Amino acid sequence: MSEKPSVLFVCVHNAGRSQMAAAWLSHLAGDRVEVRSAGSAPADQVNPAAVEAMREVGVDIAAETPKILTFDAVKASDVCVTMGCGDTCPVFPGKRYIDWPLEDPSGRDIEAVRPIRDEIRKLVKGLIDEIAPEAKP
Template sequence: MSVTSKKPSVLFVCVHNTGRSQMAAAYLAHLAGDAVEVRSAGSAPAFRVNPVVAEAMAEEGIDIRREIPKLLTADAVQASDLVITMGRGDDCPVFPGKRYLAWGLGDPAGHPVEAVRLIRDEIRERVRALAAELLGRGAARPGLEVSSLGA
């Protein structure tokens, strides 16, 4: 739990903050609502979310087209209880007392929507499990079952 709030705080990190971390953050925000503080950032953020990633998420009913990639800062890491790196080689500061996970997912950059859907679906399943863990139950916020998304 973060020092400033009673709810857990999760930071998703990928290099450009245009695909994997944006998908994961959007899923967790959708599933957990206000029960979890969600952030995403990248060590070398691009200018906009990958349009193919946005298309794949729109198929799930989640619009991330207006999200803006953000620079990863030490403050963002320090403000988070859990930091999840999404790819391989993500540069992320490490601080004592923080929980870190490395998901090691493929990069959707340059791939057609069919390939991005596979990455999206893997992220969705990981985030479902994470939401259940963070919220202490098998479902997300009241009225929205974790199983209500996707396949």
């Protein structure tokens, strides 16, 4: 792993789970970890319920936009995390691949998105403990 670890969160639409995970990692680890998110079929916008759920905890993702998954993004990342959505990353030697089985927030109201947001936070904190322990929140 490089001096400053890099993480790529991948979900098909890059509109909910992967956006929340990237925001949590940036929020909790600061500039000690390089963060990316992408999807194989990006949506037009970030899920409004995900935006609202993150806003409730003081993390603003309203300006984020879904991005296309590229070989370069995977190649530049030390850890690639898929979000239980069936999306896959190109495989490069030396990369760590993780799948977090998370419910899809798409089409759900804020009440249903909150537990997903909280589970993602828990998983991100565990990842920070593994890859950048000095960045513990």
